[in-house]
Amino acid sequence: TQLLEQSPQFLSIQEGENLTVYCNSSSVFSSLQWYRQEPGEGPVLLVTVVTGGEVKKLKRLTFQFGDARKDSSLHITAAQPGDTGLYLCAGARSSASKIIFGSGTRLSIRP
Amino acid sequence: GAGVSQSPRYKVAKRGQDVALRCDPISGHVSLFWYQQALGQGPEFLTYFQNEAQLDKSGLPSDRFFAERPEGSVSTLKIQRTQQEDSAVYLCASSLGDGTQPQHFGDGTRLSIL
Numbered sequence: 080t081q082l083l084e085q086s087p088q089f090l091s092i093q094e095g096e097n098l099t100v101y102c103n104s105s106s107v108f109s110s111l112q113w114y115r116q117e118p119g120e121g122p123v124l125l126v127t128v129v130t131g132g133e134v135k136k137l138k139r140l141t142f143q144f145g146d147a148r149k150d151s152s153l154h155i156t157a158a159q160p161g162d163t164g165l166y167l168c169a170g171a172r173s174s175a176s177k178i179i180f181g182s183g184t185r186l187s188i189r190p
Numbered sequence: 191g192a193g194v195s196q197s198p199r200y201k202v203a204k205r206g207q208d209v210a211l212r213c214d215p216i217s218g219h220v221s222l223f224w225y226q227q228a229l230g231q232g233p234e235f236l237t238y239f240q241n242e243a244q245l246d247k248s249g250l251p252s253d254r255f256f257a258e259r260p261e262g263s264v265s266t267l268k269i270q271r272t273q274q275e276d277s278a279v280y281l282c283a284s285s286l287g288d289g290t291q292p293q294h295f296g297d298g299t300r301l302s303i304l
Contacts, residue, residue: 085232120298121194124294177235180225182231
């Protein structure tokens with residue numbers, strides 16, 4: 080059973096389009112991190128969200144933490160080929176000393 | 191460089207052989223983590239060290255898997271009597287704080303068991 084479900088699992092869109100990927104759970108997290116991973120490399124941290132309802136922007140990427148801190152979304156505006164990769168969310172629970180990764184969304188942007 | 195370094199990058203072994211994977215964390219990082227990542231999936235937690243103490247090994251799949259960090263810096267993940275299902279990418283990460291803090295990942299070791 081995956082604690083963090085990401086959707087969609089795969090997404091292939093044209094350059095310039097907008098997209099949203101989701102990270103959902105039935106559990107509450109004290110914080111949630113988003114990572115991007117390219118083939119042959121380790122995940123790289125994009126952002127950490129901590130407060131319910133928090134919105135963070137990173138250039139064309141907008142991250143939102145749900146009010147109840149059970150879910151999160153990543154919205155990309157005007158996608159570019161360089162956005163291609165595996166996007167991973169990872170949740171931290173206050174009672175634990177580790178993070179749990181979601182199954183990932185593999186994003187492909189066609190030129 | 192100043193990042194997390196893993197070696198070897200690729201390892202091919204025959205079923206039944208023992209393998210050892212090495213991780214050099216970022217200098218000064220207290221916490222070190224090992225993950226197993228199957229193709230197209232998110233990383234699965236294996237084990238966690240705070241300095242030299244192994245605080246959590248709940249993710250190790252069997253007693254064939256063993257990890258150590260004797261001096262609180264470099265860590266080794268050892269897999270004994272390898273099986274085909276052990277084939278995966280093994281990622282190491284380090285962080286300044288505990289596991290809930292942002293982690294810095296190495297590029298992983300791709301292990302293939304024939």
